[in-house]
Amino acid sequence: MAPLIDAIRGALDAEWSIENMAAQVAMGSRTFQRHFVGAMGAPAGEWLLLERIRRAKQLLEETDLSVDEVAFMVGFGAAATLRNHFKAKLGTSPADYRRRFQAVRTE
Template identity: 45%
Template sequence: MLYVDDDDILTSAGAAAGMDLCLHLIRRDHGSGIANQVARLCVVPPWRDGGQAQYIARPVPEASGSNTAGAREWALRQLHEPIQLSRMAVQAGMSVRTFSRRFLAETGQTPGQWLTAQRLALARGLLEFSDLPVDRVAEQAGFGSASSLRQHLSAAIGVSPAAYRRTFQGLDHGPIGRRPVDAGN
């Protein structure tokens, strides 16, 4: 939740969410029209759905003292290829069962969940910082197809690759603060 309004107690999730809470108060006390005007003056969206928690970075667990760290590091270099659980276990020098158990204890995720999360992190970075077509992003991140990437991204954070890219790259790639040139003048 970006903010919580519990009658006489209101809290926000952080600085940006504080703006959402302020707009909520204006909307509640003065209506949507006034809240929308204030949002425009502040150059913020008049309402966000709270899905922004999906944009919080989740780092890879530290490698120190880990039995599966080497396998994770190896897998990170292979994300663009299919990765079998048995290959990860070999990289760690363990049986599949032991590897799976230790992996879960060390990361809090199964190897499959972790691989998907790492592939999504790679895809998100490519969507944010490159102009690669979505099908190439999917290939480089190991999803194989744009359709598979769309399904995984939507399941994980509720947005399509195109929507995610728009959120982080913006609609206009021109210089910030510069007005578009009017061809008629």
């Protein structure tokens, strides 16, 4: 599973479907899902979403890239999609997250 995780993290902007991930490790979709949950503690789709959000947070903290650029780089494709997932998981928008992070960093 580790080579697949590395591949996903290295290409978050790619189209990662369950079928595609399963094929990467030569498993059927259901078998892959069971093994993935065992290895990573979450279903592949949920893990991928959280990994994209984690990387978006890092880019918002460490770069001056626009929210649109961050969304594209982490595989959300559009800023609106990033905003929706960010808000649902973190309770804030990407722009507000960046502002708060920068305010804390400058204190």
